[in-house]
Amino acid sequence: MRTRSETVRLEGHAKQAIETGRNRLILAGCLIGLAFVAVSARVVELSALRNHSEPALSASSVDTTLTVGRADIVDRNGLLVATSLRTPSLYADPKEVLDAEDAAFRLATALPDINPAETAAKLASDRRFVWLKRNLTPREQQQINSLGIPGLHFFDEWKRVYPQGSLTAHVVGFTDIDDRGISGVERSFDDVLRGGREPLRLALDLRVQHIVRQELAQQIATFEAIGGAGVIVDVNTGETIAMVSLPDFDSNVAGQMDPDALFNRATLGVYEMGSTFKIFNTAMALEAGTATMRSGYDATNPIKISRFTISDYHAKRRWLSVPEIFKYSSNIGSVKMAIDVGTEGQRAFMAKLGMLRETALELPELGRPMVPNPWRPINTMTIAFGHGLSVSPMHLAAGVAAMVNGGIRRPLTILETDTPSPGERIISERTSHDMRRLMRLVVDDGTGRKADAEGYIVGGKTGTAEKVGGRGGYRRKALMSSFVAAFPMQKPRYVVLVMVDEPKGTKESHGYATGGWVAAPAISRIIARSAPLLGVAPVDPEAPEIRRDLMIEVPVEGGKRLASF
Amino acid sequence: MRRSTILWFLIATCLGVALFLVKHEVQRREEQLAQLHRQILSSQEAIHVLEAEWSYLNRPDRLEALVRRHLDLVPLDNQRLGSIELLPMRLPLPDVGSTDGMPVTQASIGSGTANLPPLPVGRPVVFTREARR
Incomplete structure (x- = not known):
């Protein structure tokens, strides 16, 4: 105590030095104190103020989901x-590699399909x-x-x-x-x-796809055809439930396939569809009002225009009503119906139906329709019965779907969809109902009787087109036989299309290779087998509400009427 | 002074040892986690391969061939499909005795039929073309 008081009492430069030292000490202490304050402030900020400073769970750097090269x-x-x-x-x-020759030789014992000489060259x-x-x-x-x-x-x-x-x-x-x-x-x-x-x-159902492929293959084998296509489309969503083109290939070894097998007849191939186009022709005339279900046309004589003669395959040589024209697939009647609508009307209708451009299907292989340019009156006449305008089978299926589903055209899709496109109205509900009755008439009592599947109320239209030959003419013997159907006709859910390329008549078909003989039986079997899988319940075709819905009155000349179901 | 130094030294040592142990444990768990992740991935890959095989074995044409060879199944025809409305009206139960060898007690008959309203009679479905003509 004494010592300190003595020290305090020091005078002169010694006191000065101590004062300086103390000042410096205080300054350093202040700085260090400030640093500690800063550190503690930072600690408070990190721990208390920032809530995400430390994750509750450790972030794992390992990804637990399997990454595959491509999605399934x-x-x-x-x-x-x-x-x-x-x-x-x-x-x-x-x-x-030490010895290329020896390595290549030994490798060939393990991999018999490699060429030892080539491999040796590679290794050297x-x-x-x-x-x-x-x-x-x-x-x-x-x-x-x-x-x-x-x-x-x-x-x-x-x-x-x-x-x-x-x-x-x-x-x-x-x-x-x-x-x-x-x-x-x-x-x-x-x-x-x-x-x-x-x-x-995908929208595809593999079971239905298998049925379509099997039945189509059977028809191709029976009629010694060169190929074919089969399609099922959901009329209310535009989903493609099945799409087959034969001959086909194994996707696993597709590299070595010949181009014919790789060619997709259902989407890439464009063909003159023949009489199945009469569905559109009739709907067009009914929608335009130039024909009604009770009107008719004289189909007694073939139509001659320039060097062509348009005649009927199932010629009746009399006045035919619109339902009869459809039922007997009369070319003459169809041409007259188209003439009444006119070239512009027909072109506009086909454009609205999407027949003049590629389908909306999400596939790279889309055939572009072959559209006549200019669209002359002669084209109007031939397009009435499905010649002169080539479209792919998918076009046809999509068009028929729009005809029977109440008149709404929806773009086709290959993917499963929960929210179908709202679509675009093509024909009225009433015309669509008429078309359903007409298509039912064809299967019930017309050219397509073989397509019926009991309980499923099938309706449809046959089509038999001669294929275009090498020099612009038609080849009589090379046919494209098709059938397009919808079921169940009282409230259609699916459109089924079968097309067989160059079938040859057999003894069982009495030499015929037309759509009604070649494609219709396949339609019947496909529907009978796949309807239970697609959840379509069979109904009694004689039920009064169904008879009333699909009944059609076939007027005959002179006002008498025959009822047909 | 000395005591507190020793105390602090002890605390520091304990903390050091504890930190070492925790770090070691964390490392061990991380390794375990990584191993589990690897296991999950390899299981997923195995499942993936098995799914491909399952799909391959479930090809419709193969199933069809197998069913033809081993089972007595036939394609479903529409005669076998119906709806509940097509069922005929419930038959009255016999007064006494048994059905199918099962004794029927009076009580069960009473409770079974007494309160039930008569069911509608469905029209039998006829799918034949001949019946229409």
């Missing part, structure tokens, strides 16, 4: 149509990377490993696999070896499939 494609019931599997691919670093090259074989099986990988050749390496790649094989060939298409979509849905949805993880859900 499934049908409407979730069955896999296309998927990607990881497979090893073999490559070599030629610098590391100057590059640092050569593919030897892509997408090996596990067994092949094991064998190569056991060979122990230096310089060979594996690289895991994704390979596209199509478990359904050729069943969905034309719809799904295929990819090339680098997983790029080449055709079908694989191509049109390439971006989606590449980036996406969610499977792409």
Whole structure:
């Protein structure tokens, strides 16, 4: 205590030095204090003020969802149509290969399908990377490993696999070896499939697709045809439930297929559809008001225009009412109905129906309709019975769907949809009802009787067109026989189209190869087999409400009326 | 002075050891987590392969061939489909005795039929073309 008081009493420069030291000490203390205040303030801010300073759960850097090379494609019931599997691919670093000849020779024992000489040349090259074989099986990988050749390496790649094989060939298409979509849905949805993880859900029902393919194949075999197409479309949503084109290919080995098998007859092929176009012709005339269900035309004599003669296949040589023209598929009557509507009216109607441009289907293979230009009166006459305007079978199916569903045209889609497009009205509800009755008449008592499936109230129209020959004329023997149907006719839900390319008549068909003989039986079987799967309940065709709904009065000349059902 | 130094030293050592243990545990758990993730991924890949195989084995043409070979199933025809309205009116139960060998007690008959309204009689469906003509 004394010592300190003595120290305090120090005078002169010593006191001065102590004062300076104390000041400095205070200053340093203040600075350090400030720093501590700053640190604690920061601590308070981090812990109390920022609530997201520390995550409650540790962020995991590992992704727990499996990333596959491409998203899966499934049908409407979730069955896999296309998927990607990881497979090893073999490559070599030629610098590391000691003896190219020997390595190639030994490799050929494990992979019999490679060429030893070619492989030896590859292994002796100057590059640092050569593919030897892509997408090996596990067994092949094991064998190569056991060979122990230096310089060979594996690289895991994704390979596209199509478990359904050729069943969905034309719809799904295929990819090339680098997983790029080449055709079908694989191509049109390439971006989606590449980036996406969610499977792409098609509108297709594999079971129905199988039925259509099987029945179509049977007709093609029976009538020794060169090909065919079969389509089922949901009339209320535009979804494609089934789409088959034969001959087809296996998507897994599509690279080696001939172009005819790769050609999609249902969407890419455009054909003159023949009498099935009379559905549109009749609807057009009824909608325009130039014909009614009670009016008729004289179909006694063939129509001669320039060098053509338009005559009837099932000639009646008398006055025919509109229902009779439809029922007997009269070309003469149809032409007269079209003339009354006029060229411009017909063109506008066909344009509204979407017959003059590609369908809205999400596929790269879309056929462009062959539209007459200029549209002369002679074209009006031939288009009335389905010649002179070539469209794809999908066009026809979409058009018929619009005719029977109450008159609304909806774009076709290959994907399952919960919210169908509102569509665009083409014909009135009333005309659509008339068309349903007419189409029922054809199956009930006309050219399409073989298409009926008991309990499912089928309605439809036959079509038999001669194919265009090499030099602009028509080939009498080369036919395109088709049938387009809808069911159940009292409230249509599906349109079914079967088209057979160049069928030849058989003994059973009495030499006929027309739509009524070739395509109609397939329609009947397809509907009978697939309706239970599609949830269409059979009804009693004799039920009074159905009879009343689909009854048609066939007027005859002179005012007498025959009732037909 | 010395005591507090020792105390602080002890606290620091304990904290150090605790921190080391926690860090070790965290590392162990992270490894475990990563391993689980790998397992999940490989299981998912296996499921993926199995799904492809399932789909391959469920091809409609294969199923059809198998059904033809092994089962007595036939395609569903519309004679086998109906609706509840097509069922005929319920038959009155026999007064006494048994049905199908099962003894029927008087009580069950009474409670079974007494309160039931008569059911509508459905028209039998006839799908044949001959019946129309």
